[in-house]
Amino acid sequence: MRLTVSKFAKLADTTVRTLRHYRQLGILVPSQKNENDHYVYINEDFKRLHEIQLLQSLGLSLNEIKACLEDPKYSFNEIIRFQEQSLQQRREAIDCSLALIERINWLTEQDQLHESNSEILMLLMNSMRVEEAQKKLLQKYVSKDIIDKVFPEDISKQTYLDGQLYHLLLLVQRAIVNDLKPDHPVIQQQLHDIVTDTPLRNLIFNDEVNNEELYKNVKPYESLVPKHTMDFLKEAFEVLNLKKNSSLKD
Structure with a gap:
């Protein structure tokens, strides 16, 4: 033919x-x-x-x-084996991306967010992307119990914490726009309310953590957040921690 x-x-x-x-x-x-x-x-x-x-x-x-x-x-058999590994890796990457999208969608659909800020949502999503690496880093400084609370498996707890982190970043953004310093009473009160109501307090106010060493090792992740935002947060938490220690002494 x-x-x-x-x-x-x-x-x-x-x-x-x-x-x-x-x-x-x-x-x-x-x-x-x-x-x-x-x-x-x-x-x-x-x-x-x-x-x-x-x-x-x-x-x-x-x-x-x-x-x-x-x-x-x-060899067709060799291609099959190679491609199976490649597809498995791609599927894992796709599953990971879908999980991130699901968390962001779930968050924006809740009443927690009275306004949606795309820039902050992107920062938050980028942080979610490297959570596994952050967990490994924190293992050197805090207990597994604290890590499990900061990165909960339960979707409702996870999304609630995502919302609090969103509000934390939004607070900093508004403070910088309105030229409010990290030690401003309003900023300190809102920061206290956000952190105290989440497992983050166990991480931020943990006396066993060498903050200076921790800050040094988180350098690779600082680029996830704009430098001015990171600097503001560091100073604001230092003030908040000093106030906490002072109140304990009193």
């Missing part, structure tokens, strides 16, 4: 344009030519086409397929 490109495309349920693209890439060049020097397809070309389509369905790009087919050591 010898078929023109249009007839082959029709039988193979594809398009002439696709077949020409495959030919230009060199992954499916018709095996023969007719008396008019036009390419014609034969039965063996169906086999190659189905192979290409299968590899595409497994997630390989056309360039990857070309590299595979041109490799003299090409």
